[in-house]
Amino acid sequence: MRQWWLLAVVAASVTACEREPRIIDAPPPGISYRYKDDITDARQRAEQYCQQYGKRAHLQSINQSGTDHIAVYDCT
Numbered sequence: 001m002r003q004w005w006l007l008a009v010v011a012a013s014v015t016a017c018e019r020e021p022r023i024i025d026a027p028p029p030g031i032s033y034r035y036k037d038d039i040t041d042a043r044q045r046a047e048q049y050c051q052q053y054g055k056r057a058h059l060q061s062i063n064q065s066g067t068d069h070i071a072v073y074d075c076t
Contacts, residue, residue, distance in 0.1 A: 029053055030074040034065065042071045050075035 031049045033042035039062075046057035055075035063070045 028055060028075045030060070030072065031057075032070050032072045034068050034070050036068060039069070039071055046071070046073040049073075 029050070031046055033045055035042045043057065043059070046059075050057040050073070053075050057073040058076050060072045060074050063072065
């Protein structure tokens with residue numbers, strides 16, 4: 001009886017997984033850094049982050065947040 005119950009749970013789990021959305025073409029990873037005046041440190045940190053994916057950091061935008069700036073990078 002115990003094996004029957006386990007089999008039913010596994011079958012229900014597999015069926016549920018098939019209904020969930022799947023990632024087909026994942027976007028490249030990215031990262032954002034907050035900085036005050038000099039973007040150099042943010043650029044270096046973004047490069048280090050993207051290297052773990054075998055990619056290079058590319059600046060996408062700079063946003064203002066109060067007196068700080070936020071540099072947004074994509075790894076491509």
